[in-house]
Amino acid sequence: MELKIRTLSPTVLLYNLLNLTILISLFSVSASSSSPKLSFNFYVASCPTAELMVKSTVRSASTFDATIPGKLLRLLFHDCMVEGCDGSVLLEGNGTERSDPANTSLGGFSVVDSAKRLLEVFCPGTVSCADILVLAARDAVEITGGPSMQVPTGRRDGMVSSVSNVRPNMVDTSFSLDEMMKLFSSKGLSLDDLVALSGAHTIGSAHCSAFSDRFQEDSKGKMTLIDKSLDKIYADELMKRCPAGSSMSVTVSNDPETSILFDNQYYRNLLDHKGLFQSDSVLFSDGKTKRKVEQFSNNQESFFQKWGESFLKLTSIGVKTGNEGEIRRSCTVINR
Numbered sequence: 001m002e003l004k005i006r007t008l009s010p011t012v013l014l015y016n017l018l019n020l021t022i023l024i025s026l027f028s029v030s031a032s033s034s035s036p037k038l039s040f041n042f043y044v045a046s047c048p049t050a051e052l053m054v055k056s057t058v059r060s061a062s063t064f065d066a067t068i069p070g071k072l073l074r075l076l077f078h079d080c081m082v083e084g085c086d087g088s089v090l091l092e093g094n095g096t097e098r099s100d101p102a103n104t105s106l107g108g109f110s111v112v113d114s115a116k117r118l119l120e121v122f123c124p125g126t127v128s129c130a131d132i133l134v135l136a137a138r139d140a141v142e143i144t145g146g147p148s149m150q151v152p153t154g155r156r157d158g159m160v161s162s163v164s165n166v167r168p169n170m171v172d173t174s175f176s177l178d179e180m181m182k183l184f185s186s187k188g189l190s191l192d193d194l195v196a197l198s199g200a201h202t203i204g205s206a207h208c209s210a211f212s213d214r215f216q217e218d219s220k221g222k223m224t225l226i227d228k229s230l231d232k233i234y235a236d237e238l239m240k241r242c243p244a245g246s247s248m249s250v251t252v253s254n255d256p257e258t259s260i261l262f263d264n265q266y267y268r269n270l271l272d273h274k275g276l277f278q279s280d281s282v283l284f285s286d287g288k289t290k291r292k293v294e295q296f297s298n299n300q301e302s303f304f305q306k307w308g309e310s311f312l313k314l315t316s317i318g319v320k321t322g323n324e325g326e327i328r329r330s331c332t333v334i335n336r
């Protein structure tokens, strides 16, 4: 060892010393930065099987009920848009986010609750509901044939869930592209993220009321198409599935072609003027997003690639880490 050092030239020694100094200073910057960030394998020491337990819960629930993946993915979106990805949407009670009409048709709560119960047995007080929801949505995409992704964890659960926070932070199917863009950019999401994340509508379903604005009902209860951008045959089919006065529980597939497959069919539907919501159709009718829609419709790989990036951005919105928030014992109530 002694011999080795002596044989090193002074320049090499100086170079090594410099590298060491840079390394030390880098380390101290990251160690002293105020709020810890998310990290991959956050639970590797505290609960090594956390991700596996969530995955198996989502898998078995989805085997029994094919509507689960869509529900989990939408639930995550609605969580992240309001107060960030902090599980605020999961809280029950008067005046919580769940009371807003935009959230009354949400589902998948019981899957998150089951995963949490399992995790509380093996790793009590360790894995946040916010992380469980992100992992469950990630798994939902993979289970339905979408890309497999590694997602960072370490989110903490929020203590605030107020119905008044929903309206100002949630998109609506009646929104113009500019309105959607404004909201997305306030969350750090770009126009390309909007196009990619809307691709979530390649799975799942919608209630008739979610797209009734594209039709008009006359005094005799007859429906007519008022949104001429919609394909005529597709519109007829929708009217047949959702006649005036149809039950509130009737649902229609978001993607009429491959509703249980996470693929790029959503974008091909847009090209065919078969976007279910006005907010879907506008992505193809507006020149600002048309080219991205065409690109994703032609190339599933590029959609999957961008989906991965955008999903990471979505799941990082307003996250609470370190000492912020708490680790809930039950996902539906804050700890007492």
Ligand code: HEM
Pocket: 067, 069, 070, 071, 073, 074, 077, 105, 107, 171, 172, 173, 174, 180, 197, 198, 200, 201, 203, 204, 205, 206, 207, 208, 210, 254, 277, 279
């Ligand atoms: C950008 C504007 C968006 C609007 C206006 C919108 C609106 C809607 C509406 C109205 C429904 C039907 C709900 C029902 O009637 O039950 C729906 C379903 C769905 N949305 Fe979106 N959404 C948007 C973006 C997103 C994003 C970014 C994601 C996820 C990343 C997402 C995931 C889903 C999923 C998976 C469903 C199916 C839910 C199920 O099967 O229960 N949506 N969306």
Ligand SMILES: [Ca+2]
Pocket: 078, 079, 080, 081, 082, 083, 084, 085, 086, 087, 088, 089, 158
């Ligand atoms: Ca939230």
Ligand SMILES: [Ca+2]
Pocket: 202, 203, 255, 257, 258, 259, 260, 261, 262, 263, 264, 265, 266
């Ligand atoms: Ca599909």
